Amino acid sequence: MANKPSIPKGTRDFSPAEMSKRNYIFDTIKDVFRLFGFEQIETPAMEMLSTLMGKYGDEGDKLLFKIQNSGDYFSALTDDELLSRDCVHLASKFCEKGLRYDLTVPFARYVVMHRGEIAFPFKRYQIQPVWRADRPQKGRYREFYQCDADIVGSESLLNEVELIMMIDEVFRRLGIRVAIKVNNRKILAGIAEIIGESDRIIDITVAIDKLDKIGLDNVNKELSDKGISDDAIARLQPIIMLQGSNDMKLQTLKSVLASSETGIRGVEECEAVISGLSAVTLSSQIDIDLTLARGLNYYTGMIVEVKALDVEIGSISGGGRYDNLTGVFGLKGVSGVGVSFGADRIYDVLNQLDLYPAGTGGGTRVLFANLGSDEVASIMPAAARLRAAGINTEVYPDTSKLKKQMGYADTKHIPFVVIVGSDELAAGTMTLKDMVTGEQCPVTIDRLLDAVTK
Amino acid sequence: MANKPSIPKGTRDFSPAEMSKRNYIFDTIKDVFRLFGFEQIETPAMEMLSTLMGKYGDEGDKLLFKIQNSGDYFSALTDDELLSRDCVHLASKFCEKGLRYDLTVPFARYVVMHRGEIAFPFKRYQIQPVWRADRPQKGRYREFYQCDADIVGSESLLNEVELIMMIDEVFRRLGIRVAIKVNNRKILAGIAEIIGESDRIIDITVAIDKLDKIGLDNVNKELSDKGISDDAIARLQPIIMLQGSNDMKLQTLKSVLASSETGIRGVEECEAVISGLSAVTLSSQIDIDLTLARGLNYYTGMIVEVKALDVEIGSISGGGRYDNLTGVFGLKGVSGVGVSFGADRIYDVLNQLDLYPAGTGGGTRVLFANLGSDEVASIMPAAARLRAAGINTEVYPDTSKLKKQMGYADTKHIPFVVIVGSDELAAGTMTLKDMVTGEQCPVTIDRLLDAVTK
Numbered sequence: 001m002a003n004k005p006s007i008p009k010g011t012r013d014f015s016p017a018e019m020s021k022r023n024y025i026f027d028t029i030k031d032v033f034r035l036f037g038f039e040q041i042e043t044p045a046m047e048m049l050s051t052l053m054g055k056y057g058d059e060g061d062k063l064l065f066k067i068q069n070s071g072d073y074f075s076a077l078t079d080d081e082l083l084s085r086d087c088v089h090l091a092s093k094f095c096e097k098g099l100r101y102d103l104t105v106p107f108a109r110y111v112v113m114h115r116g117e118i119a120f121p122f123k124r125y126q127i128q129p130v131w132r133a134d135r136p137q138k139g140r141y142r143e144f145y146q147c148d149a150d151i152v153g154s155e156s157l158l159n160e161v162e163l164i165m166m167i168d169e170v171f172r173r174l175g176i177r178v179a180i181k182v183n184n185r186k187i188l189a190g191i192a193e194i195i196g197e198s199d200r201i202i203d204i205t206v207a208i209d210k211l212d213k214i215g216l217d218n219v220n221k222e223l224s225d226k227g228i229s230d231d232a233i234a235r236l237q238p239i240i241m242l243q244g245s246n247d248m249k250l251q252t253l254k255s256v257l258a259s260s261e262t263g264i265r266g267v268e269e270c271e272a273v274i275s276g277l278s279a280v281t282l283s284s285q286i287d288i289d290l291t292l293a294r295g296l297n298y299y300t301g302m303i304v305e306v307k308a309l310d311v312e313i314g315s316i317s318g319g320g321r322y323d324n325l326t327g328v329f330g331l332k333g334v335s336g337v338g339v340s341f342g343a344d345r346i347y348d349v350l351n352q353l354d355l356y357p358a359g360t361g362g363g364t365r366v367l368f369a370n371l372g373s374d375e376v377a378s379i380m381p382a383a384a385r386l387r388a389a390g391i392n393t394e395v396y397p398d399t400s401k402l403k404k405q406m407g408y409a410d411t412k413h414i415p416f417v418v419i420v421g422s423d424e425l426a427a428g429t430m431t432l433k434d435m436v437t438g439e440q441c442p443v444t445i446d447r448l449l450d451a452v453t454k
Numbered sequence: 455m456a457n458k459p460s461i462p463k464g465t466r467d468f469s470p471a472e473m474s475k476r477n478y479i480f481d482t483i484k485d486v487f488r489l490f491g492f493e494q495i496e497t498p499a500m501e502m503l504s505t506l507m508g509k510y511g512d513e514g515d516k517l518l519f520k521i522q523n524s525g526d527y528f529s530a531l532t533d534d535e536l537l538s539r540d541c542v543h544l545a546s547k548f549c550e551k552g553l554r555y556d557l558t559v560p561f562a563r564y565v566v567m568h569r570g571e572i573a574f575p576f577k578r579y580q581i582q583p584v585w586r587a588d589r590p591q592k593g594r595y596r597e598f599y600q601c602d603a604d605i606v607g608s609e610s611l612l613n614e615v616e617l618i619m620m621i622d623e624v625f626r627r628l629g630i631r632v633a634i635k636v637n638n639r640k641i642l643a644g645i646a647e648i649i650g651e652s653d654r655i656i657d658i659t660v661a662i663d664k665l666d667k668i669g670l671d672n673v674n675k676e677l678s679d680k681g682i683s684d685d686a687i688a689r690l691q692p693i694i695m696l697q698g699s700n701d702m703k704l705q706t707l708k709s710v711l712a713s714s715e716t717g718i719r720g721v722e723e724c725e726a727v728i729s730g731l732s733a734v735t736l737s738s739q740i741d742i743d744l745t746l747a748r749g750l751n752y753y754t755g756m757i758v759e760v761k762a763l764d765v766e767i768g769s770i771s772g773g774g775r776y777d778n779l780t781g782v783f784g785l786k787g788v789s790g791v792g793v794s795f796g797a798d799r800i801y802d803v804l805n806q807l808d809l810y811p812a813g814t815g816g817g818t819r820v821l822f823a824n825l826g827s828d829e830v831a832s833i834m835p836a837a838a839r840l841r842a843a844g845i846n847t848e849v850y851p852d853t854s855k856l857k858k859q860m861g862y863a864d865t866k867h868i869p870f871v872v873i874v875g876s877d878e879l880a881a882g883t884m885t886l887k888d889m890v891t892g893e894q895c896p897v898t899i900d901r902l903l904d905a906v907t908k
Contacts, residue, residue, distance in 0.1 A: 005563040005783045008500045008551050016493035037818040037848030039470030046462045068520040070587045074539035082536045085528035109459040119865035133524045156851035329459045364491040394491030397610035411573035
């Protein structure tokens with residue numbers, strides 16, 4: 001008796017219906033990436049562990065899927081090494097390759113290896129799966145796609161402006177109402193600097209984030225509990241209560257951060273981005289949000305995050321600027337800025353809001369029923385005619401009961417069925433059934449082509 | 455000093471230019487798959503080793519990339535087990551997952567796991583990478599894409615007919631002249647049966663294949679050297695010299711194989727497929743070719759293989775019918791028939807024949823040069839207008855020398871550059887440069903839209 005097959009936990013099969021929806025998302029994102037001049041690359045699923053290790057922190061190193069070397073890797077190990085049962089050490093002997101953990105490190109590796117053939121600024125997009133040996137849970141998978149667009153080799157803030165325009169266009173096309181939240185790492189550094197608490201920026205943003213929920217007094221209490229000095233808390237008050245339009249926020253920050261050179265640079269960068277965006281028409285609101293502290297050890301300038309307005313879910317897109325992307329591979333001074341779209345969360349949002357357009361997927365449009373070999377022989381030229389006109393067409397392969405064939409059309413959501421039985425064969429005609437209205441009528445090939453093209 | 459990064463041997467990065475060409479191939483194949491009613495699925499890169507092992511022979515098992523388990527897998531091993539240094543045994547303790555080796559076994563696993571939700575006959579296509587720890591060599595990679603379309607749950611020969619029509623349509627669209635060679639496993643079984651040499655069918659087809667090169671006498675000598683009896687060789691003569699039209703070949707086979715029930719069934723199946731195809735217009739020639747012995751242990755009916763006529767290269771597509779696809783996972787009686795397209799070889803053929811259509815890739819169509827911040831501010835609405843019209847448009851992010859920006863446009867093969875300098879800014883106009891002809895002229899936004907849309 002064969003075993004019941006299964007798939008590794010945290011991984012998924014995608015059915016045709018799911019693939020149609022996923023392709024709709026990927027195609028929308030790709031079209032917008034190209035609309036803004038990004039070009040696609042792909043990198044191998046496997047990277048050398050020397051490329052991956054040490055890039056995602058100790059926790060990340062543990063979450064890498066490692067691939068066993070081929071050949072006899074035991075003979076080179078001493079008895080002591082083997083009996084040490086030291087997983088980390090032994091894995092380094094058994095494995096030299098791992099599955100990619102994100103698209104950013106492979107991209108940095110790509111830029112370094114191909115720098116001689118790249119025209120900078122390099123605008124690349126990449127849509128591929130990544131793998132993480134995380135504990136699977138609702139909405140978190142061990143294999144999932146990332147959709148990244150980055151520009152490297154240009155420090156111009158016009159890149160930030162265009163990336164936000166691009167985010168706006170993706171969600172406009174998908175019909176998802178979003179708020180695009182922006183911040184700047186240098187503003188956060190400035191805040192830490194003026195209150196003399198450079199290490200506490202995460203504690204501070206976490207507390208500020210609770211203002212709406214717990215009120216000012218409680219925020220201040222939390223800051224105090226976390227060990228922030230009274231003096232620093234007093235200085236933070238205008239920042240905690242930062243409100244109003246983006247312009248008002250920027251004015252407040254300018255005066256509060258006046259003594260921090262870095263902070264003022266952050267405010268100016270933010271101002272330039274907001275001002276650049278004011279010259280174009282956007283569908284989404286742009287909010288300066290100081291509680292954005294995404295990838296704090298990583299980003300060096302703008303930080304951006306996208307929240308869906310009509311569904312409770314984490315951020316569905318995000319990104320920012322990171323200086324020195326490629327430094328770890330020996331190429332200094334290359335600045336990058338990019339965004340990433342969370343396809344799985346976007347999928348959930350579109351499902352919850354039922355936002356998939358009708359006809360998503362480009363499935364079969366016409367099914368020719370099969371009522372016998374003579375009938376099929378007469379059908380084949382008509383099917384070829386439809387296909388030549390670009391209409392997705394099937395001929396049911398077996399001479400099964402018509403009811404079964406109709407059921408097949410229903411399951412695949414095929415809108416038209418063409419029936420040629422002995423009557424039609426004798427009369428040299430075909431019967432067209434509209435599966436939505438249930439209407440039937442006799443048609444010639446030209447009428448058929450006309451009816452199914454509409 | 456950081457290490458120079460590299461990628462695992464046998465894997466590849468794909469640059470934007472390569473991705474455009476690859477996408478052209480994949481999109482062409484996908485469009486045709488859908489034209490014939492196939493629906494896409496995807497399966498995880500990782501499968502359980504219990505799903506993969508034993509499906510590809512002993513050699514295949516060795517070529518699986520195995521993924522190291524997470525956690526402490528050493529503590530459960532005895533000292534003796536560890537010191538045995540027995541790779542195969544220990545790998546089974548260290549690893550329970552592997553990378554997929556092809557798309558067929560995952561598909562069979564998918565059909566079994568999802569049989570309750572599938573509408574049979576199930577026409578699925580799947581385009582994903584597979585991994586094999588083969589020795590890399592020219593044209594053979596450790597990571598490569600397969601493009602498969604299969605129908606399961608229908609024994610009708612109409613599937614064979616439609617698959618060949620589909621192959622024909624793919625290569626017609628790609629502009630590659632091909633010969634589609636067909637054979638039938640049952641014909642080969644019949645030949646072996648009538649000459650009483652059931653085990654020698656590979657030796658026989660290899661020898662027959664040399665007829666054009668070495669002549670009949672040498673073919674017969676080779677058969678004799680391989681230990682085929684004189685009597686059997688005598689009976690093989692009409693088969694070795696099988697020539698002429700498909701109909702003539704079928705007539706000869708009918709008389710030679712008259713005493714083999716299986717053989718006659720194969721001839722009839724082949725005849726039905728050829729006759730079905732004669733009712734439709736094909737671009738390619740269809741040749742019955744008894745030397746096709748592809749996947750002999752695997753296929754049970756039709757075998758098909760595609761040869762490019764204008765390039766010396768192995769087969770660029772192939773497939774056939776296999777009964778009992780899912781039996782190994784406990785689901786009996788499911789027959790399948792399918793084809794697979796070799797994207798890497800098709801890529802090589804299109805490159806050698808220079809068959810990529812102009813404009814493959816959907817790259818950037820218009821670059822706005824950046825000659826200063828005021829100039830850029832005036833450009834942004836025009837860029838937005840072009841993008842709203844669906845035209846892939848870039849604004850150069852940095853105020854670099856115009857020559858550098860023109861070089862960027864050249865490298866990315868951008869056909870139009872729009873220049874707004876101080877003169878244009880004062881005059882409220884733009885200069886459009888056609889990068890192919892070198893012509894320049896002043897344009898309004900409407901004229902620009904018109905010019906770049908053509």
